[in-house]
Amino acid sequence: MRTGRRRFVTRKVVFAAVTVFVVVTFNFFLFRVLPGDPAVGGLRDPRLSPERVAALQERFGLNDPVFVNLEGGNLLESQYFAYLGALAHGDLGTSYAFRDQPVSNLLGTALVNTVWLVLPAQVISIVAGVGLGLFAAYRRGTKVDVGALSFSLIMWSLPTFFLGIVLLFIGANWVGLPTAGRVTIGALYDTTWDQLVDIARHLLLPTATLALVLLGEYMLIMRSSVVDVLSEDYILTAKAEGLSTSRIISRHALRNALLPIVTLIALNLGFTVSGAIQVETVFSWPGLGQLTVSAVNQRDFPVLQGAFLLLAISVVLANLVVEIIYSWLDPRVSEA
Amino acid sequence: MRRSGIALLIGVVMVLSACTSGESSTTTSEADGAGTTDGGSSAGGTVRIGWGGSPDSLNPGNAVLAEAYTLYELIYDTPIGLDLDGNYVPELASDWSVSDDGLMWTMTIVDNAVFHDGTPLTSEDVKFSLELWRDNEDFPFLPSYPDVFTIEAPDPTTVVLSTEEAIGNFESRMVFMYIVPKHIWEGETDPVAFDNVNMIGTGSFSMLEYRQGEFVRLAANEDYWAGVPNVDEVIFQTIENPDARVTALRNGDVDMITEMPNTAISTLESDSNVEVVIGDPLAPGLSDIFFNMVPEELCPPEDGVCSGHPALRDLQVRTALAHSIDKQQLIDVALLGLGEPGISLVPSGLGDWYNSSLPDYAFDLDAANQILDDAGYLDSDGDGVRECREEQDCDDLTFRINYPNDSDTAPREMELVSGWWSEIGVASTIQPLDPDTLTSVCCPTFDFDVIRWGWGTDPDPGFLLGATLCSEIDSGFSETGYCNDDYDALYDAQAVETDPETRREMIWEMQEILLRDLPYIIPYYDQAVQAYRVDTFTGWMTGASKVALEDPSSLNVVRPAG
Numbered sequence: 001m002r003t004g005r006r007r008f009v010t011r012k013v014v015f016a017a018v019t020v021f022v023v024v025t026f027n028f029f030l031f032r033v034l035p036g037d038p039a040v041g042g043l044r045d046p047r048l049s050p051e052r053v054a055a056l057q058e059r060f061g062l063n064d065p066v067f068v069n070l071e072g073g074n075l076l077e078s079q080y081f082a083y084l085g086a087l088a089h090g091d092l093g094t095s096y097a098f099r100d101q102p103v104s105n106l107l108g109t110a111l112v113n114t115v116w117l118v119l120p121a122q123v124i125s126i127v128a129g130v131g132l133g134l135f136a137a138y139r140r141g142t143k144v145d146v147g148a149l150s151f152s153l154i155m156w157s158l159p160t161f162f163l164g165i166v167l168l169f170i171g172a173n174w175v176g177l178p179t180a181g182r183v184t185i186g187a188l189y190d191t192t193w194d195q196l197v198d199i200a201r202h203l204l205l206p207t208a209t210l211a212l213v214l215l216g217e218y219m220l221i222m223r224s225s226v227v228d229v230l231s232e233d234y235i236l237t238a239k240a241e242g243l244s245t246s247r248i249i250s251r252h253a254l255r256n257a258l259l260p261i262v263t264l265i266a267l268n269l270g271f272t273v274s275g276a277i278q279v280e281t282v283f284s285w286p287g288l289g290q291l292t293v294s295a296v297n298q299r300d301f302p303v304l305q306g307a308f309l310l311l312a313i314s315v316v317l318a319n320l321v322v323e324i325i326y327s328w329l330d331p332r333v334s335e336a
Numbered sequence: 337m338r339r340s341g342i343a344l345l346i347g348v349v350m351v352l353s354a355c356t357s358g359e360s361s362t363t364t365s366e367a368d369g370a371g372t373t374d375g376g377s378s379a380g381g382t383v384r385i386g387w388g389g390s391p392d393s394l395n396p397g398n399a400v401l402a403e404a405y406t407l408y409e410l411i412y413d414t415p416i417g418l419d420l421d422g423n424y425v426p427e428l429a430s431d432w433s434v435s436d437d438g439l440m441w442t443m444t445i446v447d448n449a450v451f452h453d454g455t456p457l458t459s460e461d462v463k464f465s466l467e468l469w470r471d472n473e474d475f476p477f478l479p480s481y482p483d484v485f486t487i488e489a490p491d492p493t494t495v496v497l498s499t500e501e502a503i504g505n506f507e508s509r510m511v512f513m514y515i516v517p518k519h520i521w522e523g524e525t526d527p528v529a530f531d532n533v534n535m536i537g538t539g540s541f542s543m544l545e546y547r548q549g550e551f552v553r554l555a556a557n558e559d560y561w562a563g564v565p566n567v568d569e570v571i572f573q574t575i576e577n578p579d580a581r582v583t584a585l586r587n588g589d590v591d592m593i594t595e596m597p598n599t600a601i602s603t604l605e606s607d608s609n610v611e612v613v614i615g616d617p618l619a620p621g622l623s624d625i626f627f628n629m630v631p632e633e634l635c636p637p638e639d640g641v642c643s644g645h646p647a648l649r650d651l652q653v654r655t656a657l658a659h660s661i662d663k664q665q666l667i668d669v670a671l672l673g674l675g676e677p678g679i680s681l682v683p684s685g686l687g688d689w690y691n692s693s694l695p696d697y698a699f700d701l702d703a704a705n706q707i708l709d710d711a712g713y714l715d716s717d718g719d720g721v722r723e724c725r726e727e728q729d730c731d732d733l734t735f736r737i738n739y740p741n742d743s744d745t746a747p748r749e750m751e752l753v754s755g756w757w758s759e760i761g762v763a764s765t766i767q768p769l770d771p772d773t774l775t776s777v778c779c780p781t782f783d784f785d786v787i788r789w790g791w792g793t794d795p796d797p798g799f800l801l802g803a804t805l806c807s808e809i810d811s812g813f814s815e816t817g818y819c820n821d822d823y824d825a826l827y828d829a830q831a832v833e834t835d836p837e838t839r840r841e842m843i844w845e846m847q848e849i850l851l852r853d854l855p856y857i858i859p860y861y862d863q864a865v866q867a868y869r870v871d872t873f874t875g876w877m878t879g880a881s882k883v884a885l886e887d888p889s890s891l892n893v894v895r896p897a898g
Contacts, residue, residue, distance in 0.1 A: 286549035
């Protein structure tokens with residue numbers, strides 16, 4: 001059994017590594033199919049002489065063959081292998097749009113900002129969504145259930161930017177919350193408490209937007225999962241034994257009902273690094289979503305490749321973790 | 337550059353001077369520079385500004401976005417500035433003059449400018465900076481400006497620039513030449529890779545804190561040579577969402593916003609704490625409708641497809657089309673009234689270079705119909721569309737219209753235009769295209785009939801007037817294929833004319849020729865809209881023809897209200 005799981009884990013890790021490599025290669029070529037010359041970005045200026053465009057292309061290495069060098073000399077002297085070589089050294093290259101910025105700096109800053117926003121939202125929505133789903137299932141068929149279900153469905157289907165704008169107007173106009181940014185810029189705080197309050201005030205609206213949208217999904221899955229479990233025979237047996245409903249749920253139903261939620265949480269966490277594009281845009285949050293959008297507009301291939309690599313790695317990693325957790329929770333998985 | 341909508345990449349085409357002293361003659365003013373009030377900074381305070389973007393680089397050579405140039409104008413000085421009325425004014429160069437043969441320009445550099453790190457600025461820094469921008473070919477914009485000069489610094493306050501041919505636009509070549517400290521930059525072996533986070537300059541503000549995509553904090557330069565700003569600090573905060581930006585202003589989170597949607601104007605105008613300012617943008621821009629009129633014999637041999645409708649080469653047809661566009665209605669409907677009817681390729685925001693004497697083609701569908709009748713374009717089969725003349729290689733007057741799909745207003749504009757044209761028996765098929773695709777059908781391929789697009793301009797009119805030269809047909813700069821030897825001769829003459837008045841007359845005549853020959857119809861010139869709170873700071877520069885409250889001309893002088 002133990003060697004079986006080790007083999008299972010090894011196989012999954014190798015598979016994940018291959019997936020990441022394929023994604024890296026796919027992205028590299030995908031972006032180069034986009035029309036336009038990345039050396040000049042979206043910029044068309046007649047004063048950019050052919051010599052200067054050539055100089056820019058030279059700087060970015062865009063004059064080399066894309067995949068393999070068929071023009072004589074070393075086959076591997078191409079943009080693709082140069083990219084792979086640099087990547088192996090952890091070098092993501094230099095941004096085309098922010099011409100003096102290494103991609104790793106840009107991504108690092110944006111990643112921190114995104115996690116700052118998304119993590120609290122995830123925690124709140126998981127706790128609240130799971131709790132609400134459980135409660136609704138427990139009170140299945142009552143007005144409470146119908147109310148919670150309707151609320152979740154509405155939140156889940158609302159366009160994020162719309163909810164964001166509505167909350168922005170309510171929060172900014174009626175509650176006096178800030179409209180943008182992560183902190184009050186240039187503020188000097190008397191105490192750490194003041195600083196925390198300032199951060200919380202800025203986080204409130206974007207976090208609430210994101211949490212409300214995510215909450216609906218967690219609630220719906222949790223509720224249906226608990227309802228399923230509650231109709232199982234062993235629950236009926238527990239009832240027949242005369243256990244109280246709360247004891248049945250906490251001891252017998254909850255663990256089994258949590259399985260789909262584990263999957264959902266891991267997948268959502270994996271996608272965290274893609275940033276919450278719409279929330280980031282509404283609340284001017286300088287995260288990964290925003291960086292990716294601007295990179296697409298400016299044909300900033302190195303930043304796009306870096307962002308997609310980050311996304312691929314985290315999604316693959318999240319899947320890997322789920323599968324390994326599952327192999328523990330349910331040994332049948334690793335034997336399949 | 338061809339401009340497709342947002343504040344995207346208007347970069348170098350924009351300018352401003354750190355000089356707030358408005359009117360001054362070109363060559364003789366004293367270096368009193370900014371006419372700030374008292375030189376003290378006792379009033380203090382922090383001005384908060386909301387803008388939609390963020391600088392793309394702190395290194396002046398690398399930048400493309402307008403936000404970056406806004407910072408440079410505050411942190412650096414240039415030899416010559418451009419005020420908000422379009423006049424060149426002294427900045428680091430207290431005066432400048434040209435030799436009689438027009439080949440040598442001498443600038444006198446002020447002796448009291450000091451870099452933010454305490455090092456005095458000398459002509460060596462000026463020479464170094466000009467050569468830095470000139471010699472690094474992989475800087476996108478700046479090399480175009482000093483490229484014709486050989487630069488010498490014979491003594492600490494003199495810079496001499498020599499050219500092989502006389503140039504008529506010397507001043508405009510100096511307004512983007514940010515002077516950086518030689519002692520910091522000379523150690524950089526690859527200036528393009530230099531991120532310049534400290535931004536040491538001589539300007540009225542110095543860099544305090546910067547977070548890409550988030551905010552910029554600037555501190556008033558207490559030792560500014562031309563007068564210390566009244567406020568202590570300026571903060572630019574990125575607020576991408578336009579509605580959030582407007583809300584931030586109304587709530588007092590910010591004191592001024594540099595851009596806003598036209599739809600918010602009436603809301604803000606009804607707010608007693610807010611003032612809305614409308615005028616020419618810092619980088620004047622225009623929208624244009626242009627015709628493919630490249631003659632067969634000039635079709636670019638390598639790239640040319642030249643599939644343009646033959647009737648568009650007929651001036652009578654273009655004249656009729658020009659009579660069939662109601663520019664004011666187009667502005668009212670598509671831009672909610674926020675535009676200025678255009679007439680020539682030189683926008684009104686370019687000050688005296690704009691030929692204000694030209695009468696436009698009146699909106700007159702009857703006259704247009706008459707012109708086409710007289711020219712022999714008749715609707716002989718009664719389908720509502722006029723037929724081509726017999727000798728022309730076409731069936732009827734059906735034109736393809738293209739516009740860039742990233743423009744918010746072009747769809748409505750071209751629906752209107754197409755409606756008017758249908759009333760004079762001209763049919764059209766409208767197709768929006770991605771800007772890259774539009775470039776590929778435009779020029780130098782000439783695979784289109786009519787395109788609606790636009791330009792952001794350089795401070796010098798010579799730039800855009802170059803788009804109608806015969807010699808630019810092959811290069812792709814010419815969008816129309818227009819070719820007129822008289823026009824080209826005038827262009828060559830103005831390029832080497834160092835007397836501003838003579839040059840202005842030539843520039844005016846060129847605009848007149850273009851209006852008569854109609855390669856372009858200019859529906860409107862762009863207008864900028866900004867807004868500020870009246871209860872927090874006062875002294876914003878609102879009286880000039882251009883609106884740019886983020887410019888040193890405002891930020892050097894604003895002070896707390898009350």
